[in-house]
Amino acid sequence: MSAAQNEGAYNIDGRGLSIWDVFSKRAGKVKGNAKPFEACDFYHRYKDDLLLVKALGFQVFRFSISWSRILPEGTGRVNKEGIAFYHALIDECLKLGLIPFVTLYHWDLPYALEKEGGWSSHFLLKWFNRFVTVCAEEFGDKVKNWIILNEPMGFTSLGYMLGKHAPGKTGLNYFLPAVHNAAMAQAEGGRIIRSLVKKSYIGTSFSCSEVVPFSSNQKDIDAANRLDILLNRLFIEPSLGLGYPDDNFLLMEKLHLFNKAWKYTERMKFDFDFIGIQNYFPVTVKYNPVIPIIQASDVKAATRKVPHTDMGWEINADSFYNMIKRFASYENVKEILVTENGAFFKDKLVNGVVKDEQRIDYFKQYLTALLKAKNEGIKVNGYFAWTLTDNFEWTEGFYARFGLVYVDFETQLRTVKQSGHWFREFMHLNK
Ligand code: NOJ
Numbered sequence: 001m002s003a004a005q006n007e008g009a010y011n012i013d014g015r016g017l018s019i020w021d022v023f024s025k026r027a028g029k030v031k032g033n034a035k036p037f038e039a040c041d042f043y044h045r046y047k048d049d050l051l052l053v054k055a056l057g058f059q060v061f062r063f064s065i066s067w068s069r070i071l072p073e074g075t076g077r078v079n080k081e082g083i084a085f086y087h088a089l090i091d092e093c094l095k096l097g098l099i100p101f102v103t104l105y106h107w108d109l110p111y112a113l114e115k116e117g118g119w120s121s122h123f124l125l126k127w128f129n130r131f132v133t134v135c136a137e138e139f140g141d142k143v144k145n146w147i148i149l150n151e152p153m154g155f156t157s158l159g160y161m162l163g164k165h166a167p168g169k170t171g172l173n174y175f176l177p178a179v180h181n182a183a184m185a186q187a188e189g190g191r192i193i194r195s196l197v198k199k200s201y202i203g204t205s206f207s208c209s210e211v212v213p214f215s216s217n218q219k220d221i222d223a224a225n226r227l228d229i230l231l232n233r234l235f236i237e238p239s240l241g242l243g244y245p246d247d248n249f250l251l252m253e254k255l256h257l258f259n260k261a262w263k264y265t266e267r268m269k270f271d272f273d274f275i276g277i278q279n280y281f282p283v284t285v286k287y288n289p290v291i292p293i294i295q296a297s298d299v300k301a302a303t304r305k306v307p308h309t310d311m312g313w314e315i316n317a318d319s320f321y322n323m324i325k326r327f328a329s330y331e332n333v334k335e336i337l338v339t340e341n342g343a344f345f346k347d348k349l350v351n352g353v354v355k356d357e358q359r360i361d362y363f364k365q366y367l368t369a370l371l372k373a374k375n376e377g378i379k380v381n382g383y384f385a386w387t388l389t390d391n392f393e394w395t396e397g398f399y400a401r402f403g404l405v406y407v408d409f410e411t412q413l414r415t416v417k418q419s420g421h422w423f424r425e426f427m428h429l430n431k
Contacts, residue, residue, distance in 0.1 A: 004106065007039060040412065042389075060382075064106035067110050107151075140197035153206065210316075236330065240332045320341070341366055356417045390403035
């Protein structure tokens with residue numbers, strides 16, 4: 001789970017605003033004009049939620065740290081109450097025998113920093129270093145497992161190119177520096193944790209989607225290749241020391257300019273202990289001259305009449321298997337952890353029960369694919385279901401439910417869905 005999607009308590013105990021608190025106030029940006037201000041109230045209910053994690057049989061708990069709870073202005077002054085909250089949360093995990101897995105950045109930049117340019121600013125690295133250093137020094141004795149960034153492609157493209165997510169900026173002038181800063185931040189963050197945390201286990205998490213050309217027409221194949229670079233290669237390759245993917249379309253040339261001008265290939269590289277991949281669906285794409293730069297658009301799963309979730313995302317466990325295999329096959333990748341996978345279906349709570357058979361079926365298919373990869377000797381060594389409780393699903397507000405636990409957002413009552421019960425059985429049988 002992530003802080004912005006779950007914690008709520010957005011203005012309590014000294015927390016500063018995040019870009020999502022501000023962005024969600026803009027009319028029409030989030031479904032139903034929902035705000036993350038209270039979310040699942042995890043800030044006050046973490047003890048109960050951790051008991052659920054434990055009861056469902058999980059051994060590890062992934063959560064993110066809210067940057068603006070720790071540093072309300074993004075840099076400078078530390079908020080003691082924010083620090084105290086995460087100590088209490090981590091201590092509770094350890095008390096219950098749950099291994100804490102901490103994500104440093106899960107999309108909730110302090111708004112104070114966005115006002116200064118956010119991820120596109122050349123000060124970003126300095127700010128990020130301060131945040132990571134504070135977290136490492138405070139929590140490093142107790143937390144050994146660290147994910148530096150969550151889906152850099154997600155927050156840079158949606159937030160700084162397409163304007164769909166916070167902070168809502170559009171255009172290459174924001175996007176390209178944001179990409180470069182994120183590629184640098186993931187490596188710098190890794191180095192800071194390595195130097196300050198003894199026996200640390202460090203990774204960073206990438207979204208990935210198999211990209212399938214709509215036809216054997218060369219234009220569709222080229223379009224698929226362009227999208228593949230963006231969706232699957234743009235961040236992992238610099239982290240492995242390979243620099244940005246080499247290709248001859250405009251976007252890459254511009255990125256190379258950043259890179260060559262500053263000769264930062266070495267600084268974008270870090271020796272990660274693991275690579276996190278987050279996979280939900282493949283995309284089928286065709287050439288579309290109307291779309292700027294990328295000249296590609298996807299052909300929706302519903303149009304192609306293939307199975308899909310209520311998010312419209314194609315359900316295809318073979319493609320999940322393919323992506324695990326592909327990411328594991330990079331020479332310098334030591335091991336893969338699947339740090340997110342799950343599905344949104346329109347759940348209904350009827351007489352205290354949520355019968356989410358489709359989600360169970362989804363998990364069965366995807367876990368079978370994962371076990372197949374593992375049994376074939378592919379170096380995949382972990383899996384995190386997304387996610388514990390229904391929560392604030394970014395632009396989908398509280399509409400898109402991904403949880404194993406249903407949340408009534410009026411009362412904050414939790415109900416374990418059938419998929420949660422199924423997971424418990426599954427883990428019990430596969431101990
Ligand atoms: C990716 C993001 O990391 C997470 O925050 C989001 O809720 C899920 N995917 C589902 O969209």
